[in-house]
Amino acid sequence: MPIRMSLASRLRHFLAEQEWAYAPHEAPVMPGSPGSPEHPGRRRLAYVLVSILLGLTGGLGNALVSANTTTLGGALGLDPAEIAWLPTVYVMTNVSINLLLIKFRQQFGLRPFALIFVGLYAALTLGHLFVSDFWSAILVRAASGMAAAPLSTFALYYMMQAMPAPARLRGVVLGIGIPQCATPLARLFSPELLAMSQWRTLYLFELGLALISLAAVLAFRLPPTTRQRAFERLDFLTFALFATSMALFAAVLGLGRIVWWTQAGWIGWALLAAIPMLAAALLIEHGRANPLLNTRWLASADIARFAIVTLMARIVLSEQTFGAVGLLTVLGQNNDQLLVFFAIMAVASFAGVLLSAATLNVEKLAHPVMLAVGIVAVAAFIDSRATSLTRAPQLYVTQALIAFSGTFFLGPALLFGMTRALKEGTGHIISFIALFGIINSLGGLAGSAILGTYQVVREKANSAALVQAIDPTDPIVQQRLQAGAAGLGRVVGDPGLRTAEGGALLAQTATREANVLAYDDVFRLVALLAAWTFTYLAFLLLRRAARMRRLGAA
Template sequence: MDTHVSSSTLLTPWYRLRRFLTEQEWEFAAHERPVMPGSPGSPDHPLRRQIAYALIAVLVGLTGGLGNSLISANTYQLQGALGLDPVEIAWLPTIYVATNASINLLLVKFRQEFGLRPFALIFLGLYAAITFAHLFVLDFSTALIVRAASGMAGAPLSSLCLYYMMQAFPAKWRLKAVVVGIGVPQCATPLARMFSPDLLAMSQWRTLYLFELGLALLSVAAVALLRLPPTVRQKAFEPLDFVTFTLYGSAVALFAAVLGLGRYVWWTNATWIAWALIAAIPMLAAALLIEHHRANPLLNTRWLGSADILRFAVVTIMARIVLSEQTFAAVGLLTVLGQNNDQLGTFFLLLFLASAAGVAASAITLNVEKLAHPVMLAIGLVAVAAWADSYSTSLTRAPQMYLTQMVIAFAGTFFLGPSLLFGMTRALQQGSGHIISFVALFGILNSVGGLAGTAMLGSYQTIREKANSAAITQAVDPTDPIVTQRLQAGSAGLARVVGDPALRSAEGGALLSQTATREANVLAYDDVFRLVAALAAATFLYLLFLLARRRWRERRALA
């Protein structure tokens, strides 16, 4: 108790709240000191506390991962429940990513200046409050505002998952803990699709938010009960930080809006896309120009522009694009063929198990001297699996895609941890000040990169569907005996319910047209699978070239 504080002050709710949120004072031993200001210390914990830290990490990580996955997995149901059109419902997951992608720029400095305790409790409390506000969403505008706020409030959950998981492992395995901590939220996507049909069956769309609210409140209670070891604090914020963040965050949000909505409104048909890009590019350039000339920049442009980091960015963005094969192409194909989340429980259970296996395998096989190898292996696996999927037909169902999609789910979590450590180790080699720059880069590559992958594959699927549909329609000749037989078969199936022969004939033609559209979509998705396989193979060969060149240079230097 503070001796200089009066007893009346001690009883005030404000003082108690401040004491509850205050970071603890801690005398660190040499081996316990945080790696950098804003990260927790590394004391030794008894086994029971390590288990508790691990369970809280999983809880917080899945809470954060489900925040957007529950919406993305149930867009059709929410569209009907809220009375939205396809463009409006596409805004909900997009605006979440738009606000989530850049907020970590400020959160890193918040941890450095105020500590981990207020960071954890304030932002988890905000996330729970905003999740509660979802229950009162009645129209598109309120849904958009709440989702935008949820994206900002949910960003700290991935960091908390990582920090709690680091406390669950012994000091010698802390890098393996980083791999597990960054992988846990990725397992939320198949989980969301697996059990959301049961949640929707209870009380439609509000049950999704009630479930998310329950997880958020459990996370608040768990984090309040078991603190992270405190960090080393320092003065972090500068006035120019907020100028940079405003410019940079606005630019990222505009780019995210363009990528998330472009294929729905179509790129050349919506004038707002041009205006968004016209506004975003100068704002991003201004932010980078300000940072280039600062003594303590948020974004170290010289380091971000180095050859090593640019290669890392190219490989990571390509990995995010090809991994969109699962969330867009595979699920989209099964949806076109008449299967939805209700019928794909086993499919998503297997994807969850494969994702968890990818996290475990990545942690077990981690080698800090060979961080590029698991990334190359993961992308190579995607190339093989996508090429196998490109032979899908209208008779393909989920069981025929179990193996290939499990391989892609495994690859998606297997590459992420080594990719994070590759950039983080290079940032720490240059000094702890480069961590903020890396966090900004990694956040943009994964969040906006996922949107870019879906935008690219979705646009290509639309173009190929139109081309395939035109080719199929052109090949349909009403005088062809096979076509005539197909029209008659469609009409005969309606004979009991449609008495007019002319109307029956027209309905038979409509059924044939629906079949042609379905086949055009299947062929278009096959084209998407081939594109993914080609991009993944090219990225694999690029990584192979980089590794071979590095080995050749090392041998030459030794010689």
């Protein structure tokens, strides 16, 4: 018995927050966030390295799977619809978990929060190595989505600790931007990892990062936070309703274009369940004194405009992950042949984070967002001239610009909403973090869903137009059929079969051209949406400037 008590007391001491006497200007801004003392230079450097490690570990957790669905599907014997569940279920559990995690930090402190959840993430990553079928893969990915959510939070906190007091906001931009660089890095590293030992090497790599992250968190503590009683009974009811509804929406957006919207009956049932649950959660929160989701503030005009603009930015930025990569895949290029392409995107992504932090102006937080969507509009319009002869080098400049934009806008967008939440009181932070997480997670899924659906529709239309234009009596068509048949002369002896195979080759060419035209249509749609968002933002800024002039004149 004494031994058990001793072990329990040691565990409590291990998880306990340190006692720290803060100066008034160093105290935590709110319960659950670390204090802001000055640190020596070597500790600052350590915090920077830990932040980068945690950010990339959290980002790579889903990026490695999303970038290699074809390989994983083949290794696990899954069809395209089944393998699409793996990245989707990760988002389903990840999108809402911060609602509870923020209150966990407030009530129990940062130290137990860090050790429990980073340790849990490492344990679940180890569990990936024992995945052997569809359902085990789903369960492990779902649990990983919940466990990975704190990693991005800690990347943000560690980077803020590394910055001197005047530059703390720049630390926010760096901390939130680093995980966004994981997607091009995942595509860059994947071919080498897969060449070592197929798909298990991906999870071994992720496990290694998770274990190093746990060691880093153990070695370098964050300054302790202040604690308060945070959880209320209704929190769990709201969370159950809200998280389930968001998970169902994520499932619909992630799988809709693959199983097709009107063909899978479960999509209708999922929406039929999700909408009332979301309405019930918001109705409960609307009447609470201390809500998880402050519905009145979230419905205010300023926050609604922020949500619309940020969501549109996330949708148009899907041009890179779906549009450009999809086009190159249709044209026969895979990750092995695109190493330079992804290296350029990775460098551009890091450049976007660094330049966003260097040029941060808290008085003009909307300007980087407007610049980013304007760059996307121009780059997507240039990409819309792609042909079947287009290869990765022709897309280097435009895709580098889009990768740059994807990380350049995110930090200022976060600060725009965060500053408005803090003006209303620290209780609004939970509402904003929930909104920002939903916009980023579901916005990415919505972008792929919208662009993917549009690509399929346009491919069918372009294919029909091309087939109609093929006249068997046209000398050029006859020449193409004969050329295709002649190429098979050495392997197919029957003249009739050679002619049929020549027709099949022509049909394959028509399908490829229809797909290329469809991707061009996608790029034009992205350019149009980005231009509309740019114009809307410019209108809002001009209207605000006019109001300020009128107030100054009065």
